[in-house]
Amino acid sequence: MSLPILPWLVLSIGLLATILISVVRVGTKRPAQIFALLTLLATFFYSVTTVPSGVENVFNGAFEVSALTQVGLALFSLIGCIFVLGTSRYLTKEGIHISDYYHLMLLMILGAAVMIGSKDLISIFIALEVMSLPAYTLAGFRRHDARSNEAGIKYFVMGGAIGAVFLLGAAFIFGATGSVSIDKIFEWSKVAQGDFTLFYIGHLLVLIAFLFKVAAVPFHFWKPDVYEGSPIAVTGMMATVISAASFIVISRLIGIVDFGRIEWGAYAAQLKQVVRVIVVMSLVVGSAVLLTQSNLKRMLAYSSISHTGYLLLGILSSISHPQEIFSVWMYLFGYCLMTSGLFVLLSQSEPKADMGVELIDLTGLMKRSPYTTCLWIVFLFSMAGIPFTVGFFSKYFVFLSSVSAGETAFVVIAAVCAVVSAYAYIRPVALMVMRDADPSASNWKGSPVSTVVATVSALAVIYFGVLPGTIVQFLKGVPIGH
Amino acid sequence: MTGSMIAFAAFSTIAIVGSLLVIFRRTPVASAFALVLVFFSFSGLYALMGAHLIAALQILVYTGAIMVLFVFVIMLLNQDSPITDIKESSLLFKGIAGLACVGMVTVLINAALRVSGLAPTNIYTDQKIEELGGNLRVISELLFTDHLFQFELTSFLLLGAIVATIALSKRQRKGGVS
Numbered sequence: 001m002s003l004p005i006l007p008w009l010v011l012s013i014g015l016l017a018t019i020l021i022s023v024v025r026v027g028t029k030r031p032a033q034i035f036a037l038l039t040l041l042a043t044f045f046y047s048v049t050t051v052p053s054g055v056e057n058v059f060n061g062a063f064e065v066s067a068l069t070q071v072g073l074a075l076f077s078l079i080g081c082i083f084v085l086g087t088s089r090y091l092t093k094e095g096i097h098i099s100d101y102y103h104l105m106l107l108m109i110l111g112a113a114v115m116i117g118s119k120d121l122i123s124i125f126i127a128l129e130v131m132s133l134p135a136y137t138l139a140g141f142r143r144h145d146a147r148s149n150e151a152g153i154k155y156f157v158m159g160g161a162i163g164a165v166f167l168l169g170a171a172f173i174f175g176a177t178g179s180v181s182i183d184k185i186f187e188w189s190k191v192a193q194g195d196f197t198l199f200y201i202g203h204l205l206v207l208i209a210f211l212f213k214v215a216a217v218p219f220h221f222w223k224p225d226v227y228e229g230s231p232i233a234v235t236g237m238m239a240t241v242i243s244a245a246s247f248i249v250i251s252r253l254i255g256i257v258d259f260g261r262i263e264w265g266a267y268a269a270q271l272k273q274v275v276r277v278i279v280v281m282s283l284v285v286g287s288a289v290l291l292t293q294s295n296l297k298r299m300l301a302y303s304s305i306s307h308t309g310y311l312l313l314g315i316l317s318s319i320s321h322p323q324e325i326f327s328v329w330m331y332l333f334g335y336c337l338m339t340s341g342l343f344v345l346l347s348q349s350e351p352k353a354d355m356g357v358e359l360i361d362l363t364g365l366m367k368r369s370p371y372t373t374c375l376w377i378v379f380l381f382s383m384a385g386i387p388f389t390v391g392f393f394s395k396y397f398v399f400l401s402s403v404s405a406g407e408t409a410f411v412v413i414a415a416v417c418a419v420v421s422a423y424a425y426i427r428p429v430a431l432m433v434m435r436d437a438d439p440s441a442s443n444w445k446g447s448p449v450s451t452v453v454a455t456v457s458a459l460a461v462i463y464f465g466v467l468p469g470t471i472v473q474f475l476k477g478v479p480i481g482h
Numbered sequence: 483m484t485g486s487m488i489a490f491a492a493f494s495t496i497a498i499v500g501s502l503l504v505i506f507r508r509t510p511v512a513s514a515f516a517l518v519l520v521f522f523s524f525s526g527l528y529a530l531m532g533a534h535l536i537a538a539l540q541i542l543v544y545t546g547a548i549m550v551l552f553v554f555v556i557m558l559l560n561q562d563s564p565i566t567d568i569k570e571s572s573l574l575f576k577g578i579a580g581l582a583c584v585g586m587v588t589v590l591i592n593a594a595l596r597v598s599g600l601a602p603t604n605i606y607t608d609q610k611i612e613e614l615g616g617n618l619r620v621i622s623e624l625l626f627t628d629h630l631f632q633f634e635l636t637s638f639l640l641l642g643a644i645v646a647t648i649a650l651s652k653r654q655r656k657g658g659v660s
Contacts, residue, residue: 012638019641019645059630059631060627060628060630060631062629062631062632063631098649098652100645100648100649100652101649103645103649104642104645104646104649107638107641107642107645110638111638111642114635120631120632122629122632123631123632123635126632126635126636126639127635129639130635130638130639130642133639133642133643133646134642134645134646136646137646137649137650140650141649143650172593195596197592197593197596198593198596201589201590201592201593
């Protein structure tokens with residue numbers, strides 16, 4: 001008997017076991033940590049060994065098991081492993097190394113992994129909440145810090161509003177099409193006649209909800225504050241798992257109607273126009289404000305806003321050329337790899353005051369710890385998209401897809417923004433290598449495990465930056481939902 | 483004008499006035515009670531549409547359980563004096579927010595005006611529901627067959643809510659394990 005949802009089951013059973021073991025062994029975090037790690041490793045193992053070639057719908061078509069969803073699950077559990085191993089010392093230092101942290105983290109990963117497989121507006125919504133609820137809580141986990149409380153509350157209120165917008169949109173779509181199932185809506189779009197205004201409004205609203213989640217401009221105001229206030233390990237999970245899952249859902253929601261049909265032509269053109277405006281605004285605001293930031297976490301927040309711009313550029317080209325969606329998968333893969341490594345490095349800081357990590361803390365790092373500096377340089381270069389790192393190929397394939405979809409003007413804008421933001425990524429490198437340590441600069445001290453984890457990530461960033469062939473071939477072969 | 487039209491107009495007016503009161507009353511308790519009014523009129527609207535189960539659940543869950551929690555929280559926080567605004571935001575942001583609201587309302591009104599042109603699914607008519615054995619039976623059957631996945635997923639949502647609540651309400655010491 002084959003059980004297509006086995007990897008998801010492994011994750012859920014592991015989650016329950018982790019919660020149970022913490023109930024039995026109260027007062028120490030170690031069992032929860034070990035169980036969480038084992039769960040994530042087992043999930044990773046099962047999801048990469050049983051990748052299906054086709055698309056299999058289970059639960060009356062409410063859930064999709066395919067190469068895309070299973071590799072997504074594998075990626076999320078890998079990121080989970082990176083953060084469990086890499087930030088253990090940071091959590092102890094912050095006083096938040098408790099078993100609840102691991103329960104919530106596993107739940108967040110489970111929510112994200114279920115959300116990317118959901119083919120039904122109701123299950124997308126519930127999975128979105130399963131993913132977000134732990135994130136709100138974790139954002140406010142440093143309870144002695146007012147900024148962490150602010151981040152938690154802000155994220156919660158914002159997330160509540162996002163949920164309401166999504167539900168409103170889903171209600172409109174249900175009213176217009178008579179179904180909440182994505183497959184059935186697609187079937188409807190092939191034969192539907194008449195006035196589609198109600199559907200347009202619903203579709204835009206559900207998209208806006210997820211654009212909020214990935215903080216595309218003008219829906220980005222919450223992101224810098226939430227990034228700054230949350231614990232570094234949690235910010236890292238938000239930047240990778242939640243963004244990647246939201247982008248996979250955005251691509252699913254964009255492809256909900258049959259744009260090949262002539263009746264949808266006018267709407268496709270309008271939708272593209274909307275996405276183009278958001279792409280340009282995200283790129284420009286992300287790259288420009290990136291230059292002015294001195295707090296490293298705020299910097300990474302604006303950096304992720306500009307990455308959102310590149311990813312949406314890939315989504316834009318997939319509206320008319322669905323096969324180009326592989327460039328988005330490639331970008332997400334590279335982005336998750338380098339961002340998780342960068343956040344593990346960031347968690348090694350030991351700021352003197354309760355001020356967060358500033359650029360000045362990086363000064364003279366080359367003399368203090370040359371090895372860590374090399375890792376920093378790899379990740380920052382990858383963020384900037386410099387060749388021989390995975391960041392280069394991420395941008396390269398998105399640009400290539402957009403050119404073949406005829407969005408050349410936007411590729412030019414994106415390239416200019418990439419050059420501008422490269423300055424912001426190279427500036428910390430200059431501070432590390434060329435300046436002497438500032439007297440107020442904080443110490444950097446990571447556990448050996450976290451340095452090993454960061455090294456492995458850095459090697460992966462370089463490996464896929466030199467030889468991207470295998471992963472690109474694989475991602476090109478991932479079947480597209482419709 | 484039929485009786486149901488009059489009832490619809492009455493319930494919607496109460497709902498709109500109630501929600502305005504929720505926002506504009508400065509005393510939290512007054513806002514909370516205005517919200518009860520809104521929930522009751524919603525329940526009336528659901529009953530008018532033939533969704534008797536949802537109407538009953540609306541009263542039981544929202545008015546009965548959630549509003550009691552609201553009132554408890556207000557009582558525990560001891561906020562019987564009117565709260566002043568925490569921080570005045572700039573005129574520019576107020577303008578942008580106002581414009582966005584006006585735009586949204588325009589879009590929604592536009593949608594409401596066009597809704598008659600579209601016929602939503604008519605699988606479950608009043609007669610059909612009656613034949614199948616009533617609202618409760620139809621909804622339960624759907625919940626445990628077609629939407630089983632979503633139903634099970636909700637249990638993880640509740641689990642997450644429990645773990646999150648415990649994590650937030652536990653006493654926490656800096657630098658230590660709790």
